[in-house]
Amino acid sequence: MLSTNPLSNIYLYVYVLLVLAISSPVTIQLHFFPNASSSFLCFSTTITNTMHQKIQSIKLSLPLLFRSLFNMEKRKLKDKDEAILLQHPVVLFLILVLGFVIMDPLQVGPLGSHEFKPVKHSIAPYKKVMERWPRDNLSRLGLGKLEFEDEVFGPESLEFDALGLGPYTGLADGRIVRWMGPDVGWETFALVTANWSEQVCAKGIESTTYKQWKHEKRCGRPLGLRFDKVTGNLYIADAYYGLLVVGPEGGLATPLSTQDVEGNPILFANDLDIHTNGSIFFTDTSTRYNRVDHFLILLEGEATGRLLRYDPPTKTTHVVLHGLAFPNGLQFSQDQTFLLFTETTNCRLMKYWLEGPKSGTVELVANLPGFPDNVRINEKGQFWVAIDCCRTPAQEVLSNNPWLRNVYFRLPIRMTYLARIMGMKMYTLISLFNDKGEILEVLEDRKGEVMKLVSEVRESKGKLWIGTVAHNHIATVPYP
Numbered sequence: 001m002l003s004t005n006p007l008s009n010i011y012l013y014v015y016v017l018l019v020l021a022i023s024s025p026v027t028i029q030l031h032f033f034p035n036a037s038s039s040f041l042c043f044s045t046t047i048t049n050t051m052h053q054k055i056q057s058i059k060l061s062l063p064l065l066f067r068s069l070f071n072m073e074k075r076k077l078k079d080k081d082e083a084i085l086l087q088h089p090v091v092l093f094l095i096l097v098l099g100f101v102i103m104d105p106l107q108v109g110p111l112g113s114h115e116f117k118p119v120k121h122s123i124a125p126y127k128k129v130m131e132r133w134p135r136d137n138l139s140r141l142g143l144g145k146l147e148f149e150d151e152v153f154g155p156e157s158l159e160f161d162a163l164g165l166g167p168y169t170g171l172a173d174g175r176i177v178r179w180m181g182p183d184v185g186w187e188t189f190a191l192v193t194a195n196w197s198e199q200v201c202a203k204g205i206e207s208t209t210y211k212q213w214k215h216e217k218r219c220g221r222p223l224g225l226r227f228d229k230v231t232g233n234l235y236i237a238d239a240y241y242g243l244l245v246v247g248p249e250g251g252l253a254t255p256l257s258t259q260d261v262e263g264n265p266i267l268f269a270n271d272l273d274i275h276t277n278g279s280i281f282f283t284d285t286s287t288r289y290n291r292v293d294h295f296l297i298l299l300e301g302e303a304t305g306r307l308l309r310y311d312p313p314t315k316t317t318h319v320v321l322h323g324l325a326f327p328n329g330l331q332f333s334q335d336q337t338f339l340l341f342t343e344t345t346n347c348r349l350m351k352y353w354l355e356g357p358k359s360g361t362v363e364l365v366a367n368l369p370g371f372p373d374n375v376r377i378n379e380k381g382q383f384w385v386a387i388d389c390c391r392t393p394a395q396e397v398l399s400n401n402p403w404l405r406n407v408y409f410r411l412p413i414r415m416t417y418l419a420r421i422m423g424m425k426m427y428t429l430i431s432l433f434n435d436k437g438e439i440l441e442v443l444e445d446r447k448g449e450v451m452k453l454v455s456e457v458r459e460s461k462g463k464l465w466i467g468t469v470a471h472n473h474i475a476t477v478p479y480p
Contacts, residue, residue, distance in 0.1 A: 110415040114296055118402035118409075121301035121325050123346050124367035126396040133369045134442050141430060141445035144466065144475040151186055152177065153207035156469045157271070157374060158458045159225040161248075162232060167458075167465060167474070170222025172207035176236065176246075176253075189250040192220035192238045205472050213292045216240060221291055223469075224271030224282070224329070224374070237269040237282050239291035243310055243317075256280075257310045257317040266308070266317070268294070271329045271374055276336060280310040281320065283327040283341065297326050298345055298371070299409050301399065307341060307352065321352065321362065329374030329456070333435060334381040340365060342372035342385065349375065349385060349433065365437040370429065373469075374456035382440060383433045384457035386466070389444075390429075394422040428454035430466070443477065450475045 154172030161168070168178040168189060176190040201219035203212050212219075217240050224237035232248035235256075243266070244253035259265050268290050272282035286297050287304040297305075305324035310317045321327075325345035332339045337355040342348070349365040349372060370389040377383055398405050409418065427448040432441035443464075445451060453470040459479060466475040 109412050110295060110299065110409055110418065114293065116296070116406065116409065117300055117302070118405040119301045119303075120400060120402050121303065121345055123396070123399050124348070126391055126393055129347075129367045129369055129391070134439060136429070136442050136444040136446075139444050139446045141428065141443040141451075141466075141475075141477060142447055142449045144445070144450040144464075144477040146450065147474045147476050148179075148186070149473045150205050151472075152474060153203075153205060153472050154469050155467045155474050156223045156455045157225045158456055158465045158467045158474070159227055159234070160458075160460055161227050161234075162229045164461075168225060168227075168234065169467065169474070170225055170236065170238075172212055172216075172221065172469075173203055174201050174216075174219030174221065176222050176225070176234070176250075178250075190234065190236070190246040190253050191251075192222055192236060192241045192244055192253050193218070194252060196220065208470055208472060216292060217290070223269070223291075226272055226274050228274055235272055235274060235280060237272045239268055239270065242266045242269045243272065243280065243282055256312075256315070257308075260306075260308060260317045260319055268305075270327070273330050273332050273339065275332065278312050280312075281330060281332075281339060282308055282310065283324075283330055284308055285326055285328065294326075295415065299405065301325065301345055301402070301405075303345070305343075328372065329376075329386075331375045331377050331383060334377065338435075340375050340383055342375055344371050344373065347371055347391060349383075349437070366433060366439070368431075373454065374467075376456060376458050378432075378459040381435065383435070384459060384464070385431050385433060386454040386457050387429050387431060388453050389425070389427050392423040395424060398422070426452040428452065430454065430457045430464070 152169060152171060155167075155169035158167040158169050160166035166178055168176060170176050174192065174196050175188050176192075177186045178189045179185070180187050195218050200215055203209075203215075206212065220241050221239040222236050223239055226235045227233070228235065234246050234248075234250075236244045236246065236253055238244060241253075241255060242258040243256045245256055246253040257266060264287070266284050267287055268285040270283040270285045272280055274280050284306045285291075285294070286302065287306070288302060289297050303323050303325040305322075305327040306319055307321040307324065307327055307330070308317050309320050324341075325343050328342045328344045330339055330341040338351050338353045341350050341352065343350060347368045347370060349368060351363050351365045353359050353361050353363075368385070368387055369391055370387040371391075373386045373388065375383050375385045398408060411418065425448075427444070427446055428451050429442060429444040431439060431443075434440055451466065451468050451471055453468055454466060455469045456467040458465040458467075462478065464477040464479045466477070468475075
């Protein structure tokens with residue numbers, strides 16, 4: 001197992017090289033496993049020396065492309081007990097290069113020291129989705145106005161209270177703040193933990209960078225926000241502290257739920273909405289990874305996310321749905337007969353029926369061209385969905401082939417460059433849907449001028465208020 005210390009991994013790799021260099025001879029065995037899949041072969045190297053216990057066999061999955069080459073060698077070796085001794089320097093060099101790629105001793109690649117178990121996930125064909133998706137040729141979202149630049153840091157969710165005051169938003173430094181007008185500006189309204197301290201948590205514009213990641217678990221990361229318009233209480237989904245509530249006067253929030261009724265922890269609370277009966281539905285994005293490691297959820301395609309329901313009378317949390325692939329935003333319909341939620345990994349908008357003949361069932365509302373975050377309703381009962389763009393043909397190939405992801409994301413290349421190789425560009429679009437999944441409106445920011453990543457759209461006061469988990473501003477667009 002690799003160390004979490006990159007320097008230690010370099011030492012380990014150099015050690016392996018030295019052992020290979022002094023080993024005489026280096027034996028390379030080609031094994032054929034009759035029970036293996038017909039699409040793969042397993043190639044392993046065994047170093048025969050006194051350090052055998054220190055070095056395990058390295059196994060690489062190779063595609064069908066190389067099978068014919070191996071079969072040719074197999075025919076030649078049928079009388080040699082299925083083994084061949086190779087000492088050619090080119091072969092040895094290739095083995096060393098492959099070993100370097102596998103070990104990534106500098107931990108440059110996106111996986112670092114994490115265990116990586118990619119799986120195939122359910123995603124609609126790229127061509128089919130893009131053919132029916134309308135484009136915004138005017139790139140109207142790119143004409144939006146930047147508000148509160150360098151005053152708010154990663155404003156994920158935007159909310160207004162019963163009096164219309166706000167916006168309120170949760171920041172990357174762990175605070176929930178509210179706008180008090182130009183004379184006062186932003187003030188801290190609530191904290192999710194007593195562990196918060198200005199010295200440790202308040203990083204300013206650096207709050208949305210990697211420098212904050214090691215402090216998130218202590219400081220908190222408030223994501224989804226919702227006001228109970230009757231009581232004035234603000235409910236909070238925090239990525240580390242679960243579901244919380246704070247009164248109309250603000251202050252330190254009170255924890256409501258950090259585990260389900262069976263004692264399973266809530267690892268990544270993300271968004272929420274409040275039913276008229278008092279129940280609070282919220283998403284737990286993964287039971288394996290927390291927010292700092294959210295990219296691994298997408299890269300693996302793992303589906304351990306859940307839709308949960310908190311019942312205030314019993315103070316218990318129940319699992320409504322499980323096996324979801326990065327469940328993210330959610331929103332009740334106006335009549336609360338159903339709720340919509342997004343599955344970010346699978347690039348789709350889903351519907352869960354609460355009432356009627358379909359009660360308890362899930363159905364697809366729309367396949368999306370990118371990776372959705374929050375969904376919010378307007379006064380007409382229509383739904384705004386924030387989408388980070390966009391899918392590409394190469395990304396679809398990786399989605400459908402876990403073994404290829406297992407190789408590709410182990411390359412010692414930064415995620416930024418791996419994404420570019422796949423043709424992915426960082427820009428955003430927002431889309432308005434009716435309750436049948438019909439597209440009513442699409443606004444794009446093709447150049448990423450206003451936002452390269454978008455998290456939420458709220459229609460209020462003749463504007464679209466647009467939040468982002470990654471930038472230090474809010475954007476507004478006049479609408480309609």
